[in-house]
Amino acid sequence: MKIKNILKLSVLCFAFGNLxxxxxxxxxxxxxxxxxxxxxxGSAVDEKGLDKQLTTLSKAGFGGVEIVPIYGAKGFENRYLNYLSPEWMKMLQFTTNKAKSLNMxxxxxxxxxxxxxxxQVNEQDAATKMIVQTYTIQPNEKFSEKIxxxxxxxxxxxxxxxxIVTAYNEKNEAVVVTDKISDDGSLNWKPGAGKWTIYAVFVGKTLQKVKRAAPGxxxxxxxxxxxxxxxxxxxxFDxxxxxxxxxxxxxxxxxxxVxxxxxxxxxxxxxxxRRGYDLSPYIKYLVSDEENEITGRIKSDYRETMSELILHNFTDNFTNWAHSKNSKxxxxxxxxxxxxxxxxxxxxIPExxxxxxxxxxxxxxxxNVEDINTKEVPDINMLKFASSAANITGKPLISNESFxxxxxxxxxxxxxxxxxxxxxxxxxINHIFYHGTTYTPADVQFPGWLFYASTNFVPENSLWPNIKxxxxxxxxxxxxLQSGKSDNEILMYWPVYDQWASPKGKDMAFKIHNIEKWLHPTVFYENLEKLGKSGYSLDMVSDKMIDEAKSENQTIQVSENGGSYKVLIIPQSKYLPESxxxxxxxxxxxxxxxxxQSEPKEVPGFFEMEKRRSESQSLWNQISFQQNGNLKTAVFGKGKIILSSDVEKGLEYLKIEREKLTDTxxxxxxxxxxxxxxxxxxxxxxxxxxQNIPLNFIGKQVALMNPVNGEFGIAEMKSNSVKVQLKSGESLIIKASETSDNSISKWKYVEKTDVPVVFNQPWQLTFKEGGPELPKSRTLSALQPWTNFTEDAPTQSFSGTGVYTTSFNLKSNKADDFVLKFDKLYESAKVVVNGQDAGIVWSLPFEINIGKYLKKGKNTIxxxxxxxxANRIRYxxxxxxxWRNYHEINFVNIDYKPFDASDWKVQPSGLDxxxxxxPVYYSK
Structure with missing residues (x-):
């Protein structure tokens, strides 16, 4: 390996002096x-099993659990507990008591x-839908059909x-005839001349039931x-x-x-x-997909009403109820x-x-393409809806159902x-919830009980020894990320009315699974992407939040505990409420x-549209813009208003600096x-x-902190920049402080490396734990995965831990440190040097500092x-x-087809x- 290729070593490799x-x-x-x-x-839990699994999770570094009862395993029905039954509540109490003892x-x-x-959801309280039936009345025809x-x-x-029952003639003139319907459905109304269409709206039920429900x-x-x-x-629950x-x-x-x-x-x-007018005369437009203005406006009002109802009738009540229990x-x-x-x-806690x-x-x-769902890709800007709401309103925790x-x-x-x-x-986001871990009784064999959509963060996972x-x-x-508060400087308005005004469909669900329809095609999203890559930090803001916001000292703040922002951006959109x-x-x-980004074009909704248009135009006309290069600028009261299709030009004019470190x-x-x-x-x-990377805030002292191993040190600074060394895949925390602490040692930057020692000597390979059976031990003349030994059947089916051991002579240990660098690792490893635990290698790049464990002469690794x-499941x-025998969906693969690993290729396992x-030398 050429020296120049190993000069820039991993942050993982840095020693940080006196911890x-x-x-x-x-x-x-x-x-x-x-x-x-x-x-x-199946809520098939017991005290012994709960105690064991909580203890195991605690030792592995978990801070808490989120209980979700689900369908059960077949053959264990006699252990099922009904949700919220006295027996179930007893298990909940045991769980919380045990967790508390573990500080979970x-x-x-x-x-x-x-x-x-x-x-408990009776018919009255069940999810509800509108059912629309239409009827036609021909000219001079007596309508005898029952509605x-x-x-x-x-x-x-x-x-x-x-x-609602409303009749429309061919000119789209409407007559509401709801009160003209008898109890038996007879229509007691005679239409005028011409052909009429009747729209009858019934309050119906979706009949949807809880998906993947647990007993009870x-x-x-x-x-x-x-x-x-x-x-x-x-x-x-009360x-x-x-x-x-x-x-x-x-x-x-x-x-x-739903x-x-x-x-x-x-x-x-x-x-x-809420909207100021009766929907009945316009029901035709609500159920139509015609591309016209009135359809879009009626649907916008309908969707806005839906939004307010779920906010006030469900979400607010849910929050108030949790608080009544002294919970969140x-x-x-x-x-x-x-x-x-x-x-x-x-x-x-928005999640x-x-x-x-x-x-x-x-x-x-x-x-590997064959192992992923190519249709679903996480989007950082979708995640920002939750963090924006939390940052703006001062919620300290933002959680995520992850992986x-x-x-x-x-x-x-x-x-x-x-x-x-x-x-x-x-x-x-700063509060990750793994998806997920399944409770397994002690008498259930490998791989234990598993949920069909989870990444398996379970003790039965062969990777569990290194999850810490x-x-x-x-x-x-x-x-x-849970310390202090968010430091985003920009608010960007989400023009939700542009979505709500779509003439297609009725209710509009903002799902993570269809962002290519409602989020990606928008100018709003284009701005989010562009500004993020340019180094600006921003949160999204709603109409309600803007209405509640206050401006003091040239900053914008919505909540007393929330963030303070330097600027509000209104992206190009069609609809902006005059309010x-x-x-x-x-x-x-x-x-x-x-x-x-553009002049407001339209007000949303239907009620008093012309009056509101006029009000919006009058408000806009209050701004006296002056041409200023490519921008239009205006002083407005104590503040400034910029009109520019190029948002970044506007930010530059306002002297709002981006973080130029993103240029790297x-x-x-x-x-x-x-x-x-x-x-x-x-x-x-x-x-x-x-290289040195620029920071907008330096303070008096900058500490670098490695979140992989917890080490830290004082950074080299030059002007308004900090020197960092980061390999592909690495991360770093930079702490810029207004005060200095002379007790912290300097960060150890890699200045040079020496010729590496390549381990081309024989290795002993033994097997420590796993199954279905331990392969036999062997001596390797060259390092290779244990799955290379195809003639030895147990190596092809084994999932667990294999131990590679070798000894070598170190002529000199006078380098500042030594880095053990892996070429290929399948998948993670604990490293023991001369009998001492040197740490875990689990993330890219696969490297670890081991200098303090080495000695001159003979060393054993x-x-x-x-x-x-995978290999054991294949077997x-x-x-x-x-091993999979569940009620309901049972167990499926990533394409939601029945799961079968029998035709999988053997996954490479071990070292290659x-x-x-x-040898590493640090700058002095």
Missing amino acids: SAQNPWPKATNTAQPWTRWWWM GVDMAIGTGWPIGGP VLKDEKQKNLKTIKLD GEGFTLDHFSPDATKDYLKT TAFGNSNYGVRSFFNDSYE YNADWTADFKDEFKK NTNQAHGSPGNLLDLYAAVD SETFGSTKFDIQGLKR TWLTEHFKTSWSQVKPEAEQIFLSG GLNSYIERTQAV TLKSILNLAQNGASVIF GLKFVRRQFDGGKYYYVVNHTSKEIN QIEVSNLM MDQHKIE GEIQLI
Whole structure:
């Protein structure tokens, strides 16, 4: 290996001097540790099993669990516990008591499976939809047909009612005839001349039931738009919990996946109260997909009403109820037909979700197309809806359901998890929940019980011996990201009315699974992408938040505990409410800076449209723009308003600086604390970064902190820049402080390396733990994976830990340090040098500092490699060994087809290529 290729060594390789010095790491609580969604299959849990698994999770570095009961395993029905039954509540109490003794937290879902619902949801409270039937009356024809519901599935329901009946002639003139319908459905109305079409709207039920329900959780899904339905639903929990919260930190509600729920019993009255007019004469436009202005405006008003109903009738009530229990609540707003920002902001812990695998440019990162879902790719800007709402309103924790379907089952390594976690952190999220961990009784054999959509963060996973490496990394990173508060400087308005005005469909669900339809094609998204890559930090803001915002000292603040922002950007859009424009101008009047990408074109909605258009135009005409190069600028009260199609030009004019470190390809997220700022910096490029990077804030002293191993040191500074050395795939925390601490040693930068020692001597390979059986030990003349020995059947089926051992003579140990560098590692390893634990190698680049464990002369190295579960599962399927036997969906592959690993290729396992020991010398 050429010397020039190893000069820029990993941050993992840096020694940081005296760790007993003043530690710059913030103190980590259990919320800084990763939590995991804990599937209770059939709620077939017992005290012994709960105790064992919680203890195992605690030792592995987990800070808490989120209980979600789910369908059960066949053959264990006699162990099932009904959800919220006295027996179930006893297990919950045991869980929270045990967790408390381990300094762990416990959250729980307010339902089983998803979306929420259950036996307490009666017909009245069940998810509701509008059922529309049309009838035609020809000229001079007596209409004798009865207007009654024809849907056979709905006929026997007691709550079905006729809500609206409106007749339209060929000129689209409407006559509401709801009160002209007799109890038997007869129409007591005679139309005028011409052909008429009658639209009859019935209040129906979706009949959707809880998906993947646990025993005792089966039943209809909830009508989220009804306050009575929400309160009725939560009464069941009041009965079960009494005056106690049973030690539950936060009650969790999963993503909104209620299909076809587009109405509620009193929707017509709520619409009139909120929008100012009766919807009945316009029902034709609501159910039409015609591309015309009135259709879009009626649908915009309808969708805005839906948004307000789910916010006030479900989300606010859910939050208030959790608080009445002295607990918090966690909610996934995505998927719902509401303004996501307002819904996320209305709870204590907004939660987003990632699904699928991201393509990173990191050297050596595995991403086999056959093992991923190519249709679903996590999007950092989708994640920012949750973090924006939290940052603006001052919520300290933003959670994420992480790594759902990251790869095909049993093929996910911890090195693949890390960059996905980093992307979540870069979005501003700071409280990761693994998806997930399944409770398994002690008498269930490998691989234990498993949930069909999870990455398997279970003790039965053959990678489990090294999960502490991943968990410690997340703990250190989240300890920083949960400190202080977000330091984003820009607010960008989300023009939700542009979406709501679409003439297609009725309700509009903002799902993570269809962002290519509602998010990606927008100018709003284009701005998010462009500004993010340019080095600007921003949060998205809603109309409601703008209305609540105040401007003081040239900054914008929505909540007393939330962030302070330097500028508000209104991206190019078609619709902007006049009330929002008025609030924007009030902010400018009081000192705020505002950038409009284009002049407001239209007001949304139908009611008093001309009056509101005129008001909007009058407001806009108050601004006296002057041409200023490519920009139009105006002083407005104490503030400034810029009009520019190029948003970055506007930001430059306002002297709002971007972080130029992104020019190197590095990504970052920034936090502020009393006395300084944290920068969390990640290298997801394919190249090494070994240079000074500029920072907008330097302070008096900069410490560099390595979240992989916890080491730290004082950085070299030059002007307004900091020297960093980051290999592809590495991350770093930069702590810039306004005060100095002379007790912290200098960061050790790699100045040069010497000729590496290449381990080309024989190795001993033995097997420590795993199955289905341990392969035989052997001596290797050259380093290679144990799966190369195809003649030895157990090597092809083994999942577990193999130990590679060798000895070598070190002529001199006078280098500042030595780096053990792996060429290929399948998949993670514990390194033991001369009998001492030197650490875990689990993430790219596969390197570790071992200098302090070496001695002159003879040294012994053991590398304990843990591989994927895949080969053992392949063996089990080939030999028809039953391991998946669940009710409901049972177990599926990444394409939701029946799972079968029998035709898989053997996954390489162990070590391959060269292992080098590289002498390192640090700058003095």
